[in-house]
Amino acid sequence: MADKSLDKETVIAAGTRIVGGVRGEEDLTVKGRIDGHIELTETLTIEPGGVVQAQIEVKSLIVNGVLVGNARASGSIRLGEKARVVGDLSAPRITVAAGAAFRGKIEMGEGGARPADKQQVADQAASAGAAAIKLPPRLAPPSRAGAAPTATLLAPRVATAPPTRSSGPPSLPRPDAVGVASAPAWSKKKQLRRR
Amino acid sequence: MANTSIGSSIVIDGEITGEEALTILGSVKGRIAVAQSVVVEAGATVEATIEAQSLAVSGRVIGNVVARDRVEVRPNGRLLGDVKAPRIAIADGASFKGNVDMDV
Numbered sequence: 001m002a003d004k005s006l007d008k009e010t011v012i013a014a015g016t017r018i019v020g021g022v023r024g025e026e027d028l029t030v031k032g033r034i035d036g037h038i039e040l041t042e043t044l045t046i047e048p049g050g051v052v053q054a055q056i057e058v059k060s061l062i063v064n065g066v067l068v069g070n071a072r073a074s075g076s077i078r079l080g081e082k083a084r085v086v087g088d089l090s091a092p093r094i095t096v097a098a099g100a101a102f103r104g105k106i107e108m109g110e111g112g113a114r115p116a117d118k119q120q121v122a123d124q125a126a127s128a129g130a131a132a133i134k135l136p137p138r139l140a141p142p143s144r145a146g147a148a149p150t151a152t153l154l155a156p157r158v159a160t161a162p163p164t165r166s167s168g169p170p171s172l173p174r175p176d177a178v179g180v181a182s183a184p185a186w187s188k189k190k191q192l193r194r195r
Numbered sequence: 196m197a198n199t200s201i202g203s204s205i206v207i208d209g210e211i212t213g214e215e216a217l218t219i220l221g222s223v224k225g226r227i228a229v230a231q232s233v234v235v236e237a238g239a240t241v242e243a244t245i246e247a248q249s250l251a252v253s254g255r256v257i258g259n260v261v262a263r264d265r266v267e268v269r270p271n272g273r274l275l276g277d278v279k280a281p282r283i284a285i286a287d288g289a290s291f292k293g294n295v296d297m298d299v
Contacts, residue, residue, distance in 0.1 A: 010202035013215040020209010020225055026202045036209055 014049055030065065048082050061091070063100075070104075199229075203238060217247075219254070237271055250280075252289075259293075 009027045012018060016032040023039045030050040038044060040058040050065035061073045064080035071077060073091035081099030088105040096102060198216045201207060205221035216231040219239045227233060228246040235241050239254035249264045250256075252272035260266055262280035270288035279296040 009200070010205050010221070011198070011200045013199040013213065015215045016199040016211065016213030016217070016229070018207060018209060018211050020207060022205065022207050022209075024202065024205035024221065026204045028202075028205065032199065032213065 012050070046083075201239075235272070 009029060010024065012028070012030045012032040012034060014031045018032075018034045018036070020036045021039070022028065022034060022036065025041045027042045027045070028038070028040055029045045029047060030052055031047045033051040033053075035053045037055040038052070038058065039056075042058070043060045043062065044052075044056060044058045045062045046052050046065040046067055048064050051068075052066070053068045055069050056067075056071040056073075058071070058073050060075040061071050061077045062080065063078070063083040063085055065083070067083070067085045068087060070088045071090070073089075075091065076093040076095070077089050077091040078094075079085055079096045079100040079102060081097040083097070083100040083102070085100070085102045086104055088107070090107040090109060092108060094106055094108055096106075198218060199211075199213060201217070201219045201221045201223060203220040207221070207223045208225060210226045210228075211217065211223065212228045214230045216234070217227065217229050218234045218236060219241060220236045222240045224242045227241070227243050230248060232249045232251070233245055233247040235250070235252045235254045235256055237253040241254070241256045241258065243256075243258045245256070245258060245260045245262075247260075247262055249266070250260055250262050251267045251269060252274050253269045255273045255275075257275045259277045260274070260279070262278075264280070265282040265284065266274075266278050266280040267284045268274050268286060268289040268291055270286045272286070273290045275292050277294040277296070279298065281298060283295055283297060285291050
C-alpha cells in the first residue's frame with residue numbers, strides 16, 4: 001500500500017472514475033476513466049484500458065488508451081499503437097504510431113518542430129511505415145486497401161471467363177470474355193516474336 | 196496493486212467513484228464514493244461527502260462521511276462533518292467536529 005512510487009505519481013486505477021476537473025503539477029496516469037477537463041504542468045499518460053473524455057492542457061501527452069476531446073500540449077503528444085483518439089491535437093511535436101486510430105485535426109504550431117526534430121519525426125514516420133507493412137490484420141486499413149484491387153482484378157477473369165466458354169450467361173461477361181480471349185493471343189504473339 | 200492515488204499537487208474538483216482503494220495526498224472537492232478504503236494522507240485536503248468501506252484521516256476532511264466498516268481519525272487528522280459508521284476511532288491529537296452515528 002505505502003509504495004514510494006505510488007506516492008510520487010498520481011494514478012487513476014482501472015475501476016475508478018472521476019467526473020469533473022483535474023489540475024496538478026505532476027504526472028498523471030489514467031487506467032480508469034476521467035470525464036471533464038485536465039490541466040497539468042507535467043505528463044498525462046492514458047494507459048491501455050484507460051478512457052479520458054476531456055479537454056486536456058498538459059506539457060506532454062501519451063495515449064495508449066481512449067481519448068475523446070481536444071488536447072493541447074506545450075511539449076509533445078504521442079499516440080501509441082493502441083491509441084483510439086477522436087479530437088483535435090495541438091502541440092509543437094506530435095507523433096502517431098502505426099496502429100493508432102485517430103480522427104480529428106492535428107496542428108503542430110508554435111514555430112513547428114526544429115530541424116533535428118523534423119528529421120527524427122521523418123525517421124519515425126519511415127519506421128512506422130515499414131512497421132505497417134509487416135503488421136498483422138489488426139492494422140488492416142492499408143493492407144486491405146492494397147489487397148482489394150488485386151482481388152477485383154483477378155476475380156472477373158478467374159470467375160467469369162470459364163462460364164463463357166461453357167455457354168454461361170451472356171449478359172455481363174461478354175466484354176470481359178473478349179478481353180480474356182484476346183489477351184492470351186496477344187501475349188502468345190509476343191512470345192513468338194521473342195523466339 | 197492497481198490502487199488509485201491522487202498526488203500532492205493534484206486538485207480534483209468533481210466526483211470520484213470506483214471499485215479500488217483511494218489514497219489522497221492532494222486536494223479533492225466534491226464527492227467520493229468508492230467500494231474500498233479511502234486514505235486521506237497528511238497534507239491532503241478533502242472537501243467532499245465520502246462513501247467508502249473505511250476511511251482513515253491524517254489530513255483534513257470537511258464533509259459528511261458514511262463508512263460501511265470504520266472511520267479512523269489519526270493523530271494529526273482533522274475531520275469536520277457528520278460521521279456514520281459501525282466503528283469509529285479518534286486518536287489522541289486528532290481534531291473532530293460533527294455528529295457521530297454508530298447505528299446503535
